Amino acid sequence: MMHIPFRVVFEQRGETPRRLSLIVPLVSVLAALFFGALFLLATGYSVFDTYTNMFKGGFASFNGITDTLALSTVLICTGVSAAFAFQMNLYNIGGEGQLYLGLIGGAWAGIALGDHLPSLIMVPILLICGALAGAAWIFVPALVRSRLGTSEIVSTLLLTYIGASLIKHVIYTPGSFFRNPNTSFPQGRRVADSASLDSFGSSRLYPTFFVAVVVAGALYWVVKRTEFGYRINVISDSPRAAHYAGINSRRTTMMVMSISGALSGLAGAMLIVGPYGKIEPSIITLGYGYAGIVVAALARNNLAVIIISGILFSGLRVGGNNLQVTTDTPIHIGVMLQGAILLFALGGEAFRRYHIHIVRTQTQPNIKMSA
Amino acid sequence: MSNTSHEVAQGPHHTSGAAPTALSAHSIDKKFPGVLANDSVDFDVRAGEVHTLLGENGAGKSTLAAVLCGLYQPDAGYLIRNGKRINLSSPRAGLQHGIAMVHQHFRLVDRFTVSENVILGSRDLPYRLIRREIDEKVAAVAESYGLPIDPEAIVGTLSVGQRQRVEIVKALYQGAEILLLDEPTAVLVPSEVEKLFENVHAMTAAGKSIVFISHKLGEVVEISDRITVLRNGRVTGHVSGRGTTDTKELARLMVGRDIELNSQRATHAMGHEVLQIRDLSLDVDDVAVLTDISFNVRAGEMVGIAGVAGNGQRELADTIAGLISPTSGSITISGAMTTDRGPIAAREVGLAYVPEDRLGVGLVPSMSIIDNLLLTRNRQTVVDRFSVRPEATRLIEQFEIKANGPDHLARKLSGGNAQKVLLARELSGGRTATRLLVVCSPTRGLDVGAIETVRRILNDARSAGQAILLISEDLDEVLSLSDRVLVLYRGAVVHEALGEAAELSQVGAAMAGLSSQSH
Numbered sequence: 001m002m003h004i005p006f007r008v009v010f011e012q013r014g015e016t017p018r019r020l021s022l023i024v025p026l027v028s029v030l031a032a033l034f035f036g037a038l039f040l041l042a043t044g045y046s047v048f049d050t051y052t053n054m055f056k057g058g059f060a061s062f063n064g065i066t067d068t069l070a071l072s073t074v075l076i077c078t079g080v081s082a083a084f085a086f087q088m089n090l091y092n093i094g095g096e097g098q099l100y101l102g103l104i105g106g107a108w109a110g111i112a113l114g115d116h117l118p119s120l121i122m123v124p125i126l127l128i129c130g131a132l133a134g135a136a137w138i139f140v141p142a143l144v145r146s147r148l149g150t151s152e153i154v155s156t157l158l159l160t161y162i163g164a165s166l167i168k169h170v171i172y173t174p175g176s177f178f179r180n181p182n183t184s185f186p187q188g189r190r191v192a193d194s195a196s197l198d199s200f201g202s203s204r205l206y207p208t209f210f211v212a213v214v215v216a217g218a219l220y221w222v223v224k225r226t227e228f229g230y231r232i233n234v235i236s237d238s239p240r241a242a243h244y245a246g247i248n249s250r251r252t253t254m255m256v257m258s259i260s261g262a263l264s265g266l267a268g269a270m271l272i273v274g275p276y277g278k279i280e281p282s283i284i285t286l287g288y289g290y291a292g293i294v295v296a297a298l299a300r301n302n303l304a305v306i307i308i309s310g311i312l313f314s315g316l317r318v319g320g321n322n323l324q325v326t327t328d329t330p331i332h333i334g335v336m337l338q339g340a341i342l343l344f345a346l347g348g349e350a351f352r353r354y355h356i357h358i359v360r361t362q363t364q365p366n367i368k369m370s371a
Numbered sequence: 372m373s374n375t376s377h378e379v380a381q382g383p384h385h386t387s388g389a390a391p392t393a394l395s396a397h398s399i400d401k402k403f404p405g406v407l408a409n410d411s412v413d414f415d416v417r418a419g420e421v422h423t424l425l426g427e428n429g430a431g432k433s434t435l436a437a438v439l440c441g442l443y444q445p446d447a448g449y450l451i452r453n454g455k456r457i458n459l460s461s462p463r464a465g466l467q468h469g470i471a472m473v474h475q476h477f478r479l480v481d482r483f484t485v486s487e488n489v490i491l492g493s494r495d496l497p498y499r500l501i502r503r504e505i506d507e508k509v510a511a512v513a514e515s516y517g518l519p520i521d522p523e524a525i526v527g528t529l530s531v532g533q534r535q536r537v538e539i540v541k542a543l544y545q546g547a548e549i550l551l552l553d554e555p556t557a558v559l560v561p562s563e564v565e566k567l568f569e570n571v572h573a574m575t576a577a578g579k580s581i582v583f584i585s586h587k588l589g590e591v592v593e594i595s596d597r598i599t600v601l602r603n604g605r606v607t608g609h610v611s612g613r614g615t616t617d618t619k620e621l622a623r624l625m626v627g628r629d630i631e632l633n634s635q636r637a638t639h640a641m642g643h644e645v646l647q648i649r650d651l652s653l654d655v656d657d658v659a660v661l662t663d664i665s666f667n668v669r670a671g672e673m674v675g676i677a678g679v680a681g682n683g684q685r686e687l688a689d690t691i692a693g694l695i696s697p698t699s700g701s702i703t704i705s706g707a708m709t710t711d712r713g714p715i716a717a718r719e720v721g722l723a724y725v726p727e728d729r730l731g732v733g734l735v736p737s738m739s740i741i742d743n744l745l746l747t748r749n750r751q752t753v754v755d756r757f758s759v760r761p762e763a764t765r766l767i768e769q770f771e772i773k774a775n776g777p778d779h780l781a782r783k784l785s786g787g788n789a790q791k792v793l794l795a796r797e798l799s800g801g802r803t804a805t806r807l808l809v810v811c812s813p814t815r816g817l818d819v820g821a822i823e824t825v826r827r828i829l830n831d832a833r834s835a836g837q838a839i840l841l842i843s844e845d846l847d848e849v850l851s852l853s854d855r856v857l858v859l860y861r862g863a864v865v866h867e868a869l870g871e872a873a874e875l876s877q878v879g880a881a882m883a884g885l886s887s888q889s890h
Contacts, residue, residue, distance in 0.1 A: 013404075227750045233738065234746065238731045243694060244724070245746045246714035 010354040020352050028348035032341040039336060045329055053326050054334065058319025066203035068315040070275070073205075074099075076212040076310035077267035078292025080219060083301040085152075085260035087223055088236045092257065094141070094156025095264035096289025097163030098134035102268020104170060105133025107178055107279050110191025110272060122194040127211070127269045134265015135258045137163065142257035146250040152257065164284045171281045178279050188278030196277050206274035213307055215263070220303040232256060264289055291317075298345055316341060390417040391453075393580045394439065394470065394549050399448035401434050408434040410604040411448065416549060416580045421571060423583040423591050426601035427625055427818040428786065432584050435601070436551045439582065440472040441465030469548035473538045475557060481527035485509065488526055489541045513540045517573040531679070532563035539570065549580040556590055560679045561846070561879040568594055586625070588618045600624040626819045641854075642670030645721070645807045645838035646691070651700035653686055653862075660686045661697070661862040668807065673829070673839040675853030675870070677846055679882055683862035684842045685727060688811050691840070692724040693717035705806050718747060721806030723797035725813060729786065733793045736782035740767065740774060740792055743781050748801035766795040771824065787821025790814075794828050798837075808832060811842045826852060846878065860884050 037047045057064050078095045085092035092098075109129035113122065141155035170178040172186050180189045197206050223229035231252050235242045242249050267288065272278070295313050299305035320334025350356070395415035401408045408431045416422040424432040437443040439450070441459030450457050452468050459465045462472065479488045486509045490496060506522040513520045518536050526537060535555060542550055552571075556564045571581055571594060585591050591598060598610040600621065608624040646668040653661040661683045668674045678684055689695045691702055693714040702710045709717040714724075726732045734743050741756050741763045763777035770791045774784060781789060790813065798805055813829065814822040829852065833839050843849050849856055856873045858866035858881040866881035868874070 225753055227752050227754055230742070230745065230750060230754050233742075234735050237735045237737045240728070240732045241735045241746065244692075244714065244726060244732050246693075246718070 006358050006360050009357055009359050010350075011357070013353060013355050016352050024348040024352050025345060028344040029341060032337075032344035035344065036337045036340050039340075040333070043333070045333065049327065050323065050329055050333065053323055053329075054316075054319035054337070056319075057322025057326060058315035058317075062203070064315075064318060064322065066200070066205040068311060068318045069209050070199075070203070070205045071314035071318055072310040073209040073212045073270055073274070074267045074288050075291055075295050075314055076216055076307055077270065078264050078289050079295030079299065079306040079310050080212075080216045080292075080303055081260050081263035081267070081289075082293045083296035083299065083303055083306055084219055084223075084263060085256060086296065086301045087229075087303075088232050088253065088256045090145070090253065090257060090260070091153045092138065092156050092260045092264075093153050093293065094138065094158075094160045094163075094289070095260075095267075095292045096287065097156070097160030098137045098261045098264035099268040099289045100160075100163040100167050100283065101133040101137040102130035102265030102270075103272060103276075103279050103283060104166065104178065104268075105265060106130035106269030106272035107188065107191055108133075110195035111177070111189055113192065113195075115192040115194050117194060119194045119197070122192065123197060123273050126191070126195050126273050127208075127266055130269020130272065131262035131266040134268065135262040137265070138257050138261030142254050142261070145257065146253040160289070167279065167281055167284055171279060180278070186281075188276075188280060190278045191272060195273060197273050199274070204275060206270070208270040208274050212267075212270070212310075215266070216303055216307050219259075223303060228252075228255070264292070267292075294342060298342070390419050392416070392451075393418045393453065395451045396435070396439060396445075397448050397451065399435065399438055399445045401431075401438060401443060401445050407604050409438065409445070412601070412604070412606055414439070414599055414606075416582055418548075418580055419575050419578050420596040421575055421581040421583050421594055423585060423595040423598045424601060425585060425588075425591050425598050425621065425625060427586055428816055429818060430601040430625070431604040432601050433553060434604075436472060436553055436582065436584055439465075439549075440470050440551055442472070466545055466547070469546055470551070471542035471545060471547035471549070472551040472553060473535070473542060473555060475554045477534050477538055479526050479534060479537060481525075483526055484522065485520055485524050485526060485529075485537050485540075486522040488537055489522075489544050491541075493545065509540065509544060512544045516540075516543060516570060516577065518570050530563075531558045531681070532560075532566065535559070535567070536570070543574075543579075547579070549582065550574065551582040551584065553584045554586075555583070556585065556587065558680060558844075560883045561875075562883045562885075564590065588621055588625075591621070592618060602627055622819070641672045642836060644669050645705055646840065647701075647703040648691070649701045649703075651687075651690065651702065652698050653683075653690060653695065654698045655686070659862055661690070664700070664862075664864055666857060666864065666867075668838040668840050670806070670838050671833055671836045672854050673833050673841055673852055675849035675856045676840065676842040676859050677849045677856055677878055677882060678844070678859035680844050682859045684811065684844075684859055686862075687859065688724065688726070688809050688840075688842055691717070691809050692722060692726075715802070719802050721800075721803050723800070723805040723808045725790075725793050725797055725808070725810040727811040727815070729789045729793055730782060734781040734789055737780065739778045739780055740772075741777045743792060744796050747796065762799070766792075766799060770795040770828070785821075787817045787824070790817060790821065790825055791828075794825065798828070798832055805832075805837055807838045807840070809840045809842070812844060813841070814845065814848060815843075846875070846882070850875065850878065858882055 033051065040047045040050055058068055059065055078099060081095045081098070082092055106126040106129055109126045113125065137159060138156060141152045141159065144150040144155065145152040170176050171188055173179065178189055180187050197208065199206050223232060231242070231247050234245065234247055235249050235252055239249060271283070291313065295306060295310045298309040298313060316338050320338050321331060323329040323334045324331045392415050397413055398411040399409045400411060412431070412435055414435060424435060426432045434443065438445050441462045441464045444460065450459065457468055459468070465471070480491065483491070486502070486506050489509050490505055509522040518540055520533065520536050520540060526534060529537070539550065555567060559567060575581060583591070583594060598621070599606055600608040600610065602625060610621065644667040648667070649665050651661055651664040652659065664687065666674065676684060676687065686695060690697050693709055693712060693716060696711045701708060704717060704722055705720045707720040709720060730736045735746060741759050744759055744763055745754065760777055767774055767777065772788050772791045772795065774788060781792065784792060797808060810829065813825050817825065829839060829841070841849060841853055850870065850873055853870045855870060856868050856878060857864045858878055860881060861884065866878060868878065
């Protein structure tokens with residue numbers, strides 16, 4: 001048998017050293033950029049130009065940074081949606097579908113209420129209707145999860161496909177309430193003017209960005225400081241301790257999942273009061289809900305850190321998409337770099353959780369026994 | 372701390388036996404983050420002898436056993452088997468050298484038969500299994516060591532003692548010459564312990580070596596040919612010879628100081644009945660778990676419930692605490708009916724409950740001491756941790772909890788300190804002053820020093836007039852602490868005795884279901 005002179009040992013860390021929490025993500029990003037550079041060299045594109053263009057397109061230009069913040073508005077909401085459920089070890093994979101319902105709920109209020117109320121009332125109503133629709137979409141998964149223990153991973157995910165069909169249905173069915181009656185081409189009917197916000201100056205950034213930031217911060221506080229958050233922490237750490245203390249896990253599960261669904265719905269409604277103004281059926285190709293799961297994972301489900309990871313991830317996406325506009329680099333290069341950075345960032349987790357060392361396996365000489 | 376290895380009686384070199392050393396370990400070091408679990412430990416076992424590793428929890432005996440069987444690789448030191456140096460990279464490698472471990476928590480598949488469990492993991496099985504041949508072979512191995520067992524029985528239907536026998540048969544079937552028994556008596560009733568000891572003698576008579584791991588002085592003295600005492604990862608003494616050993620000296624070697632475990636029962640006045648249980652029955656999935664249980668506990672009284680694990684103790688405690696609704700019967704605490712009202716209602720009339728599992732049930736591992744104090748109390752909508760802090764600090768001092776202050780995480784506490792936090796919270800009341808304390812296996816897994824403290828805390832609580840229901844598998848503990856002892860067998864109270872009058876043999880027989888007294 002071949003003798004391998006060493007082996008790699010993964011030893012779980014009892015406690016992650018603080019400095020690693022900073023160093024690991026940094027090194028991960030550098031490693032991803034290095035990996036991307038190899039790829040760019042192999043395909044014949046300039047490493048330096050591609051990276052500077054990406055950075056400029058995502059962060060270091062007026063359009064870049066405002067587009068990034070605009071996208072992060074949605075991704076912070078869907079990110080908080082995924083992470084909030086995860087506070088109780090619940091996996092809401094269906095943020096995508098709840099976001100579609102948020103779009104429908106928001107558009108419904110915006111069309112049905114007409115142009116009678118001031119924006120200051122109208123916009124919150126749309127956002128609330130979107131959130132309620134998102135919460136309604138997760139109601140059945142939450143119910144069967146809390147009562148019967150049915151996996152919420154499967155049920156929320158499958159409902160996403162139904163949600164996508166619903167979007168197509170309300171837009172492509174002739175005579176649909178949500179469809180623009182004045183064109184033969186299928187498109188969404190616009191909501192009332194009072195339900196539409198104005199963007200900042202010439203940008204595509206809407207004030208809803210601040211709502212998203214406040215929501216993330218508020219939920220962070222709820223989990224850390226309130227009785228409700230305390231219950232969530234007890235249940236997620238040890239369900240049996242919760243039972244022992246008389247904490248009602250079922251009700252808490254229902255509430256946490258409903259809030260999670262509402263947050264994704266809120267993201268959808270924000271698109272209605274912001275950039276869309278109507279249901280855009282192309283939403284089902286954008287994957288904002290799924291991206292929220294990635295944003296949450298990057299923030300290690302820390303609700304406050306999601307504000308940062310949401311912006312960074314959005315910048316990566318905006319900058320990557322910008323590549324093909326400003327240069328002749330195909331969009332796939334940008335997508336590949338996004339993927340590489342995510343992969344390395346998440347892979348870096350292993351270094352935080354495990355102490356990895358290489359052990360020499362020497363062949364030991366036999367020792368004679370002394371009597 | 373003294374690190375001088377010191378010898379009592381005849382020292383490590385036996386005079387009687389010329390039996391060769393089967394396995395020896397030399398200057399074994401094993402580090403874990405923050406702990407030196409084994410610090411240049413030497414150990415050896417001869418063919419045909421029982422060599423005991425004695426020590427408190429955390430003394431390093433399980434670590435050493437894990438090194439001996441190949442589960443852990445030592446950081447320094449080496450093993451010699453039959454005169455040759457060996458490297459054990461895995462338990463399988465250990466088995467190839469004839470070394471097998473019988474774990475405290477059995478590793479058996481409940482749905483498999485005895486034979487299927489025994490052959491599980493064997494590498495040289497034929498492609499086509501002929502059940503009858505294997506059954507015969509398993510039965511033959513079992514019988515040759517006086518371990519009668521039905522090879523066709525489904526393991527899930529066997530008693531704990533029988534399951535242990537399956538583990539031992541499995542080791543022997545796989546060709547073990549050296550058996551490491553990790554706390555084998557922890558789960559057994561007295562009669563099963565006797566049976567196990569007979570089996571051990573049968574195995575040593577056949578030339579097998581037994582490494583017996585325990586912290587119970589009495590049985591160690593009874594079974595061992597030699598004893599090695601460990602404390603804080605170091606060998607603190609070797610003691611030779613069976614029956615000739617001074618248990619006081621052993622206890623001192625183990626703990627490092629003189630100890631007094633037999634806490635005296637204080638004479639005291641008992642008050643009114645705090646807990647009244649009437650005709651309590653509980654069925655789980657149509658199986659009777661508790662049947663017609665009735666008893667009272669008075670203020671200032673400690674009632675002990677003895678019994679082998681799994682005879683309804685946990686369910687009884689959970690039912691009293693309001694965590695399970697009984698099928699019939701009633702529970703009254705301080706004059707208030709709490710049946711079916713849930714845990715919070717029970718706590719509101721003075722219940723305190725220390726469950727068997729400290730971390731994960733009684734305490735939330737990832738939370739601080741402060742947050743754990745809040746677990747069973749009224750909490751405001753916005754949790755006010757600031758106002759609990761002084762109380763937490765006071766309790767840490769009062770209960771001598773070793774922690775870096777109130778923010779210390781529960782999972783970083785030692786078992787003894789976790790238990791003290793739990794007792795501190797439960798005894799200090801929350802929703803109302805504590806009147807009834809239900810406490811399950813309060814000292815299980817604790818070191819001797821902590822056992823002393825916990826028992827003192829319980830005695831003090833009783834003297835303060837609290838009613839205490841002590842549920843424990845440790846029979847000595849129940850007998851030495853309780854004013855009254857009830858024995859639970861298959862969910863029914865089969866024996867009752869006053870603490871002083873309780874006889875070990877009778878209580879032991881009742882625990883094993885051999886009681887003449889029936890209800």
